[in-house]
Amino acid sequence: MYGKPRILVVDDELGPRESLRMILADDYDIVTAANCNQALNNLDLGVFDLAILDIRMPDINGIDLLEIVKQKAPSTEVVMITAYASVDTATKALRLGAFDYLIKPFELSSVRDIVNRGINKRNETMMIEKTIDELQCANKSLESEIENTYSSIQSHYEETICSLVAAVDAKDSYTKGHQERVARLVSEIVGYMRLPENDRELMYRAATLHDIGKIGVAENILRKKCELSVEEYESVKKHSQIGADILSPAKFLQDLIPMVRHHHERMDGTGYPAGLRGEQIPLGARIIAIADAIDAMLWERPYAKAKTVEEVKAELIRVAGTQLDPNLVGIVVSSELFNTYNREFRH
Ligand SMILES: [Fe+2]
Structure with missing residues (x-):
């Protein structure tokens, strides 16, 4: 604190x-007021560490003034002045937030003692408030540091996922571009379905990396141009679970995992990895499955x-209800989806 503590009498x-x-003048900066108006003017003009208020004044009751002071400057300590006859009133003042009271005629030592204690209490209050402010400040900067660290981890992880997607693309020439085309088809389908924006975004993101688990499948199997042996096919089938495992450490990718894990389930329960059937299969996974099938049939290999397009539509209708969600097939075959595909990917 700079200068002497300020007291309003x-x-x-x-x-x-x-x-x-x-x-008190030796130790404190004293400002005096003879009535309520002067007191309020002084309170408006500056900060006081302590106010000493007479309880009986012609224009205002000291108790009312105490309440005004506490409203205007809650941390200013207040000492009431009373006569022997009104100690009860002084006690009431204590209940309303006054620190203590002085009895007229004043005793020098008691005035100094009460005022000193009042000022000490005010200093302690100010110190506590300052500490709380500093803690809140430190807390805010810690929160923003945590937020920055989290978003930096998030962006590093996303970069890692992008690298893995690129690595899968490099392993298998068909997969290269496949995830991107499937994601484009998914965004078209979820648009027809008028799904909430948040779901559309999640399904699109899941589609962009739905085959990421192929990173765990041997390259010679992925690139094989003739029919796969039973063992080789079993190895390829692991990619949906491997994809889910790759994403599982990232908290912010949790919502994508079921769509990646179940994009090869079939409506009749004969798909993999869990053999889910019908609506047990997450909607996003059913949408990726149909987009996956469309791209597999339309893309030249x-x-x-x-x-x-006509052959693809006929095939989708043939497998509706066994392999693919029949409602989604209905939406897709009557949509503009194939025109979009031809315009964007087939020249
Ligand atoms: Fe797949």
Whole structure:
């Protein structure tokens, strides 16, 4: 604290005002007021560490003034002045937040003692408030540090996922671009379905990395151009579970995991890895499954000729209800999806 502590003395009588000034002036900066208006003006103009208020004044009751002071400056300590006859009133003042009371005529040592204690209490209060402010400040900066660290971890993880997607693309020429095309189809389908924005975003993101688990499948199997042996097919089937395992450490990717894990389930329960059936299969996984099937049929590969749109539609209708969700098939075959696909991916 800089300079002497400031004390406001409010009393309508000159005698007590001046005697308090004389007792306290060496150690404190004393401002006096003879009535309520002067007291309020002074409170508006500056901060006081302590106010000494007479209980009996012609224009305002000291108890009412105490309440005003506590409202205007809650941390200013208040000492009431009373006569022997009104100690009861002084006790009431204590209940309303006054620190202590002085009895007229003043005793020099008791004035100094009460005022010193009042000022000490005010200093302690200010110190506690300052500490709370500093703690809140430190807390805020810690929160923002945690937030920054979290988003930096998040972006590092996303970069890692992108690298893994690129690594899968490099392993298998078909997968290269496949996830991107499937994601585009998924975003078209969820648009037709008018799903909530948040779900659309999640399903799109899941589609962009739905085959990420192929990173765990041997390259010679992925690139094989003839039919796979039973063992090889079993190895490829592991990719949906491997994909879910890759994403599982990242808290912020948790919602994507079921869609990645179950994108090869079938409506009749004969899919993998869990053999879920019908609506047990997450909607996002059912949507990725149909987009996956469409891209597999429309995309030209060295060992499989691309099907025509009509052939694809016929195949989707054939497997509706056994392999694919029949409602989704209904939405897709009557949509503009194939035009979008041809325009964007087939030239
Ligand atoms: Fe897949």
